[in-house]
Amino acid sequence: MQLYNTLSADDRAKLIDEAGLQRLTLSFYTYAQIADPQQFRDELFIRWSQLDVLGRIYVAHEGINAQLSLPAPNFAAFKEFLDTYSFMKDIRLNVAVEHDNKSFLKLKVKVRDKIVADGLNDDTFDPTDIGIHLKAKDFNRMMEDPDTIVIDMRNHYESEIGHFTGAITPDVDTFRESLPIIDDQLKDYKDNKNLLMYCTGGIRCEKASAYFKHKGFKNVYQLEGGIIEYTRQVKAEGLDSKFIGKNFVFDNRLGERITEDVIAHCHQCGKPCDTHTNCLNDGCHLLFIQCDECADKMKGCCSDTCKEIVSLPEEQRKDLRKGKHNDAMIFKKGKSKSLLFKV
Structure with a gap:
């Protein structure tokens, strides 16, 4: 019984192209009492693999938080499966403003302590007493x-x-x-x-x-x-949108255009820009804003150091990455001394 991914992102991208089906990107969440998150996680992975669901899903004793994509023809079966769980029956599904068939390239269903890390340790706090x-x-x-x-x-x-x-x-x-x-x-x-x-x-x-x-x-x-x-x-x-600019999303798109306003700036040259990218150096992957001109000039990298590294042969790049972790830099998304126009 398969409970984990067996295909690489590249292999999955090829299968998506070959299938030629429109995929829907959507998200949902609910706070609920889940007695056995691991069993629940496995049930989701098995059924969703059959429906060609891809995405990033967190489950915990306190509920589920899901961002995913699936072939449009499988939507009815997907919704029917959700409805088999009382706490997900008729749940609101937030369908993306803009769709991309490759918004997700793997199915990751992970068990976490909480579906939203809040740092709270207060037994008197009731998360169901909401606004x-x-x-x-x-x-x-x-x-x-x-x-x-x-x-x-x-x-x-x-x-x-x-x-x-x-x-x-x-x-x-x-x-x-x-x-x-x-x-x-x-x-x-x-x-x-x-x-x-x-x-x-x-x-x-x-x-x-x-x-x-x-x-x-x-x-x-x-x-x-x-x-x-x-x-x-x-x-x-037909309402006026009081939200301006782009909505950041946690998939390969990194953003949905809501209005034409561009309120951010390229972190490297300062010109108006709101396009996020991840540094192409596999040992960095810092998330930052980069315009097309800087992307071309810097080869998709956040710094001259990373630019030099990506020009090296793959074996040398692997040697440089051995034993090193880049999580701290990724976590500081957009905050780096090499980014002169981060405000």
Whole structure:
């Protein structure tokens, strides 16, 4: 019984091309009590492999968080399978604004301690006591209230390329960093302000809204379905988009165009640009913003050092990578001394 990937990303890309089917990119999450996450994980992997699902899925005792793609003809069977689990029956699926057949090239279903790492160890905190969900129209209306504070619950590299106008965008690398920072900055407004939060698909706001209610905030709201669902409703209902720029996504696309506004800059030359890339040096893979001109000049690399390394024969590059780990640099997405225009 196959429970893990056996194909490389290149092999999978070839199979996708040969199949010639349109693939849908989507995401979903739910907080639920899962008694045996490992068994649940294996059940998902077996069935989803049969449906040619690819993606990155985290499961834990507290629920599931999934970003994935699948052939459009398999969508009905996929939804039918989800409905066999009571906590996923009729679950909202956030379908991507822009599709790419190669948004994911492997199926990874991993068991984690939590589906959203929050750094919290508080037994009195109830993650199910969440804030009020708002649809796009009501979210727009509340943004206009002078007693509303809009908070971006994403990380710096996400909000840099797109965010809601007037939102507070914490300069953080991880979700867990943002919670105490926001609590400290807004501690004087717990009773008299509306705390209006948003994130990519809603999962981080779900936990954050419960956290801030736990910390004593009286009026806590969150954008239902996150930026992805907001964009769908804006288009369907002809609303004004108060989100400008691009929505960062955690797959090979690295971003969805929401409006034509370009609010970020190339981290190497400073010109307007909002295209993320990963440094082509396999020993680096730093995520940063790079324009076409700099990509050509730097051969897709973040620094002269990495540029020199990618020009070496493969065997030499492998020798340089032996025994070294690049996780710390990747984690600091877009933050490197070699990037002169990171703001």
